[in-house]
Amino acid sequence: MFGYLFLRLKISSGLSRQILNRIIIRNVAYIDTKAKVRGLGKKRDSEDSDKTPESSESNPEATEIGSDNAGAHRIQYTPSFEELSKEKALQYITEMTRIRKLEQQAQQVYLQRKIRGFCHLYIGEEACAVGVKASMRPDDTIITSYRCHAWALLMGESNENVLGELMGKTVGSSRGKGGSMHIYGKNFFGGNGIVGAHVPLGSGIGLAHKYRDKGAVSYTIFGDGATDQGQTFESYNMALLWNLPVVYIVENNRYSMGTAIKRHSANTNYYTRGDLIPGIKVNGMDLESVLDAAKFASEYVRKEKKPMLIQLDTYRYRGHSMSDPGTSYRTKEEVKKVMDEQDCIKNFTKKMIDKQLVTQEEIKAIDDKIKKDVKECLDKCEKAPEPGIDETYKDVYLLYNSKVRMPGMFMLMDHQNVSHLVSKGASEAKPAGAKDKVVAKDKAGKEEKKPEPAKKEENVGKEKTKKIK
Numbered sequence: 001m002f003g004y005l006f007l008r009l010k011i012s013s014g015l016s017r018q019i020l021n022r023i024i025i026r027n028v029a030y031i032d033t034k035a036k037v038r039g040l041g042k043k044r045d046s047e048d049s050d051k052t053p054e055s056s057e058s059n060p061e062a063t064e065i066g067s068d069n070a071g072a073h074r075i076q077y078t079p080s081f082e083e084l085s086k087e088k089a090l091q092y093i094t095e096m097t098r099i100r101k102l103e104q105q106a107q108q109v110y111l112q113r114k115i116r117g118f119c120h121l122y123i124g125e126e127a128c129a130v131g132v133k134a135s136m137r138p139d140d141t142i143i144t145s146y147r148c149h150a151w152a153l154l155m156g157e158s159n160e161n162v163l164g165e166l167m168g169k170t171v172g173s174s175r176g177k178g179g180s181m182h183i184y185g186k187n188f189f190g191g192n193g194i195v196g197a198h199v200p201l202g203s204g205i206g207l208a209h210k211y212r213d214k215g216a217v218s219y220t221i222f223g224d225g226a227t228d229q230g231q232t233f234e235s236y237n238m239a240l241l242w243n244l245p246v247v248y249i250v251e252n253n254r255y256s257m258g259t260a261i262k263r264h265s266a267n268t269n270y271y272t273r274g275d276l277i278p279g280i281k282v283n284g285m286d287l288e289s290v291l292d293a294a295k296f297a298s299e300y301v302r303k304e305k306k307p308m309l310i311q312l313d314t315y316r317y318r319g320h321s322m323s324d325p326g327t328s329y330r331t332k333e334e335v336k337k338v339m340d341e342q343d344c345i346k347n348f349t350k351k352m353i354d355k356q357l358v359t360q361e362e363i364k365a366i367d368d369k370i371k372k373d374v375k376e377c378l379d380k381c382e383k384a385p386e387p388g389i390d391e392t393y394k395d396v397y398l399l400y401n402s403k404v405r406m407p408g409m410f411m412l413m414d415h416q417n418v419s420h421l422v423s424k425g426a427s428e429a430k431p432a433g434a435k436d437k438v439v440a441k442d443k444a445g446k447e448e449k450k451p452e453p454a455k456k457e458e459n460v461g462k463e464k465t466k467k468i469k
């Protein structure tokens, strides 16, 4: 830094370019020697090259997912794959296919610019969500990152709730006001945009479950990118200290945006990083492995009343989000290899057909039905209105005298709750800008008392001061 400033000064004082170049070379050599002395820039044994995230090179480790690489930390774990019933096999195929086809539709709609802003697709990772959900009981909860569409669908949100939310329509889970990353539902705490920030929330939900003492578990799901954050380690620590019923699930899809795991994690054995918390690692592209691991963790947490960690090794086929082609930091061949060899839907379906548990005709019927459902869903979402601008200040829970203060303006708006309209479908939703006749309701569904007319900001301030006095 000082060397650089020195050089700038010399440039302005007219030092010749030749001398300058010499100094630059000497400075670079000096920095390099220092780095070597400190061990900086030294490759770890396992690191295959000093790639930059921008370089498009294959990451051999990324395609090793299918190899038998299960692991256990501070616990004995031998998978005991249960024989699946025909009914369950068909259910799982249906769930995975529904997630994939709806997201493929979302991708198309996005390219038509009917979805704006962020959109992180889960395509390729479906076995993780479906396998984990199978281990859940009705009171259990889920909190996850922005890659949330699959989880929302499995937690009971309809196709329109999800696609409508992405399209910013009132049929969406958050009436189109949240978008792709902010979908919520019963026992589903989102959809969270800040990497790692929801991990402590997941522990907090676990604390609530402990208080309520109904045996419910908080499933807290996050990407490999969130595992290196301080708040994740703090969450682990508190969960173990307070014996919280939390299953922490790392969806290790090998990249945090464009950064391969070996470039951001000194230890990529995420299942071992809860220290005294037991952990297991399984192939997240294999539905049966996920089913077994999730069942095992769910039983452990309920029985021992302690947290547990699961690492699911998986892969996303699309870019980090729709604005990332997904091939600038990994090769097309790498993606293709995983799609050809590891695909969770293709492999599970083939296995079930080979076992003669399901038939080709049943699979085709599922496919056709889902295609039809997704098409109908798209029609409904296209026809549904956007929320009016008047809805901007509704369902905002920062209250002062039943008023919501508009940021930066000397004006208070009436607080209203319109969230009860969610899921009612397009017919009940109003077109953009239409005058809102929605009656505010409290949590019990009773009409809220009509709020006082808005007071001027300066009076509100004085009133507040008086009260404090």
Ligand SMILES: Cc1ncc(C[n+]2csc(CCOP(=O)(O)OP(=O)(O)O)c2C)c(N)n1
Binding pocket: 145, 147, 193, 194, 195, 196, 222, 223, 224, 225, 226, 227, 251, 253, 255, 256, 257, 320
């Ligand atoms: C605190 C914070 N830092 C950076 C970002 C930008 N960002 C968004 S997603 C992402 C990568 C996270 O990767 P990972 O946790 O592995 O999840 P994945 O996208 O692979 O599912 C980053 C760095 C953010 N949203 N929040």
Ligand SMILES: [Mg+2]
Binding pocket: 223, 224, 225, 251, 252, 253, 254, 255, 256, 257
């Ligand atoms: Mg990741």
